[in-house]
């Protein structure tokens with residue numbers, strides 16, 4: 001029997017959701033006995049292949065984020081918005097109240113302490129989008145796991161239930177955030 005394959009990516013996120021994934025601690029050993037990892041910072045594989053589950057941290061802030069997200073959507077049977085930034089843009093989306101022109105000017109031209117600045121235009125730098133988009137506004141998303149970040153326990157419960165084909169039910173203790 002083939003083992004489920006999991007991929008993960010951080011788009012416009014802080015890697016906190018990936019850190020939380022590692023908080024499943026020693027259960028990682030159990031996980032790797034039952035699944036294979038594809039593209040993820042854990043394996044350092046750069047290109048995604050066919051997968052069963054794709055976990056996406058962060059929203060889309062630039063063109064590269066969109067490209068990665070579309071590749072995940074194409075390759076993953078189930079796509080998961082992992083954490084607040086993927087679900088609603090989170091902290092990076094605070095820039096949405098300003099225009100892109102205002103943001104670039106404040107960051108590179110007119111901001112405090114800047115003198116004769118210039119807006120970087122190296123082709124290696126992904127172009128910023130006009131605002132930060134939650135991932136479900138860019139591709140279809142199958143599951144949403146809220147939290148900033150979702151706890152390691154919530155991620156563990158979620159993966160166990162998803163991979164076993166059960167309806168996903170998180171206990172209240174894993175989905176309250178006060």
Ligand code: SF4
Pocket residue numbers: 012013014015016017057058082083084085086090091147148149
């Ligand atoms: Fe970081 Fe929170 Fe966003 Fe996850 S949801 S990427 S922990 S800010």
